Amino acid sequence: MLLQYLVNMPVASVIFALTIGLSIYVFSNPDWYGRLMLHPYxxxxxxxxxxxxxxSGLIHKDWMHLLFNMITFYYFGFPLEQIFVEASGPMGHVLFAALYIVALVLSDIPTIMQQKNNPGYYSLGASGAISAVLFSFILFYPKVKLYIFFxxxxxAFVFAFLYLGYCIWASRNxxxxxxxxxxxxxALTGLLFTLVAYPWIIKHFIGQF
Structure with a gap:
């Protein structure tokens, strides 16, 4: 089973293992938080x-934070890499890695700009990149059932609208x-990246209804 994941979904496997491993390490070595957390200042x-x-995208605040993100990544990140490979062949692995890396960067840029003069602001976690993975997956399977709070x-498409609306509200309030x-x-990076990589996804998305 493990070998199958490594062979078929190597990028997701590495991200999954590295995030869990490094997060667990900083749980036991909290002095590393200050060295690895996002610090816009x-x-x-x-x-x-x-x-x-x-x-900062490879470490988490606590076990609950890590568990929630990794469960989401497991159910959507691994399948998404397979979807990319089915659509693009071996290049799909590269595209999946690019999606994750680009999302890590773009999801943090607004925060860096807003908090660049705030020496007391720190942030951590993979939530930005995982939101990108989730929203990319939703473009392929908009009607799949998601279970909120399990x-x-x-x-999924209903969840996407609610999620975006809540994020906009919460970021302000x-x-x-x-x-x-x-x-x-x-989330917006996931949508945009997938639209650029697969322009036909719009027609596919609409065709699911």
Whole structure:
């Protein structure tokens, strides 16, 4: 089973293992949080700190944060890499890696611009990139059932509209310490990247209804 994942979905497998491994490591070595978390103030003043965009996407605040993101990635990231390969052959692996990396960057850019003068602001987690993966998947399968809080079922396209609406509202109003901008711009990156890579996806999406 493990070998099958590595052979058929190598990019998703590496992302999955690296994120879990590094997150567990920082749980036991909390001093590494400060070295790996996104810190817009530092990035704005020292471009060599750009790597924090990537390292912050590989660590999580706690077990619940990690579990939620990795469950989502498992159910949508691995299938999405297969979908890309079915559509593009071996190049699909490269496209899936590009989607994830581009989403990590673009989902954090708005936060960096907004918080560049705030030395006390830090952020972490893969939620931006995973939102991109989820929304890319939804373009291929808009009517698949998603279970909100593992209990409430709804079609994926309905969830997508609700998710985007909530992210827009929360980014302006919520005071919960969650980087809702990363969720929003990650989701939009997933949509845009897939539209560019597969222009026929619009016709496919509409044809599902």
């Amino acid at each position: 530092s990035i704005h003043r020292d471009k060599s700190k750009f790597y924090l965009i990537f390292s 209990a409430l079922p709804m079609p 919520a005071k919960d310490g969650i980087n809702h901008d990363a969720h929003l711009f990650g």
